[in-house]
Amino acid sequence: MNLPNYVKIVEVGPRDGLQNEKVMVPTDVKVALINQLTDAGFVNIEAASFVSPKWVPQMADGADVMARIQRRPGTLYSVLTPNMKGFEGAVAAGADEVVIFGAASEAFSQRNINCSIAESIARFAPVAAAAKEKGIRLRGSISCALGCPYQGEVPVSAVVDVVRRMRELGCDEIDIADTIGVGTPGKVQDVMRAASAEFAMDRLSGHFHDTYGQALSNILASLEVGISIFHASVAGLGGCPYAKGATGNVATEDVLYMLHGLGIHTGIDLEAVVHTGDYISQAIGRANSSRVGRALLTKWAAASEAAPACA
Numbered sequence: 650m651n652l653p654n655y656v657k658i659v660e661v662g663p664r665d666g667l668q669n670e671k672v673m674v675p676t677d678v679k680v681a682l683i684n685q686l687t688d689a690g691f692v693n694i695e696a697a698s699f700v701s702p703k704w705v706p707q708m709a710d711g712a713d714v715m716a717r718i719q720r721r722p723g724t725l726y727s728v729l730t731p732n733m734k735g736f737e738g739a740v741a742a743g744a745d746e747v748v749i750f751g752a753a754s755e756a757f758s759q760r761n762i763n764c765s766i767a768e769s770i771a772r773f774a775p776v777a778a779a780a781k782e783k784g785i786r787l788r789g790s791i792s793c794a795l796g797c798p799y800q801g802e803v804p805v806s807a808v809v810d811v812v813r814r815m816r817e818l819g820c821d822e823i824d825i826a827d828t829i830g831v832g833t834p835g836k837v838q839d840v841m842r843a844a845s846a847e848f849a850m851d852r853l854s855g856h857f858h859d860t861y862g863q864a865l866s867n868i869l870a871s872l873e874v875g876i877s878i879f880h881a882s883v884a885g886l887g888g889c890p891y892a893k894g895a896t897g898n899v900a901t902e903d904v905l906y907m908l909h910g911l912g913i914h915t916g917i918d919l920e921a922v923v924h925t926g927d928y929i930s931q932a933i934g935r936a937n938s939s940r941v942g943r944a945l946l947t948k949w950a951a952a953s954e955a956a957p958a959c960a
């Protein structure tokens with residue numbers, strides 16, 4: 650297999666993970682989570698959303714979160730911005746990257762951002778232009794690229810069409826998102842190859858939710874065709890408020906374990922991420938969904954119990 654030497658992991662737990670929690674997560678906890686992730690070595694953390702608080706109440710404190718985190722030079726702190734109102738909030742908060750988020754499925758676009766795909770692109774256009782003018786990095790995210798909870802199958806051509814429109818808006822990076830985790834490796838490779846006809850492969854990313862347990866296989870399949878940017882969520886936090894039954898993103902710990910095992914560098918300290926996964930799971934009273942996280946925590950607990958007491 651011809652695999653890359655380095656993979657960029659975008660940690661999306663503080664946004665994609667926490668946006669779906671029913672109980673309001675205190676701002677202090679969000680800030681502590683992002684600071685720990687920063688210390689673990691991530692170069693890109695999706696920290697917040699500047700969306701309507703009526704639609705996603707959990708993200709209402711985005712400005713506070715951004716004001717209170719300790720930033721590390723070299724780490725980009727990204728935020729979601731569906732429209733100019735969100736963009737203005739993002740600029741005021743000093744976001745390094747703004748994310749416009751559309752969909753390859755009309756039905757999902759309506760449920761998630763209350764407009765058609767064409768309307769969404771028109772809404773993103775001023776955001777994209779303003780980002781370019783201010784020199785802020787622009788990322789585009791395409792939901793339901795491997796299937797939709799409302800319409801089912803999503804044709805590859807629909808994904809490619811949105812990739813092209815996002816390229817035309819000037820996106821620096823584009824995410825191929827499996828919102829409900831239904832994709833399988835062959836289909837993922839087809840979509841990635843087709844998307845790369847419109848946008849550089851090394852600036853496409855895989856954003857895989859793990860609902861059907863396919864995410865690690867889909868990452869490996871994506872690596873094989875040349876993708877080298879992946880999104881992941883510490884402790885496998887998350888779901889999607891507009892995709893019932895969708896589980897979190899693939900757990901960051903599991904992705905790191907696989908990549909490091911393949912000899913691929915990430916610059917991220919797996920042990921630190923496992924401790925962070927334990928911290929956030931306990932802080933919000935949720936089971937840790939990372940297999941690697943659970944295995945290592947169990948192993949470390951057993952080792953410390955077995956260690957002889959100091960004389």
Ligand code: HMG
Nearest residue numbers: 699700701704705731734735761762763790792793826828
């Ligand atoms: P709308 O209701 O059509 O918009 O929502 P509107 O312009 O009519 O505004 C309605 C109200 O929201 C107004 O307030 C606006 O001021 C306010 P009111 O006058 O009623 O008091 N508002 C805002 N407030 C704060 N920040 C803003 C903002 N915009 C409007 N930016 C809108 C349209 C897009 C705003 C809404 O649908 C929305 O916020 N949706 C967000 C949905 C969302 O965040 N979904 C989750 C993230 S996407 C995701 O998770 C998928 C991803 O992970 C990839 C994958 O896995 O698929 C990225």
Ligand code: MG
Nearest residue numbers: 665826828856
């Ligand atoms: Mg997502």
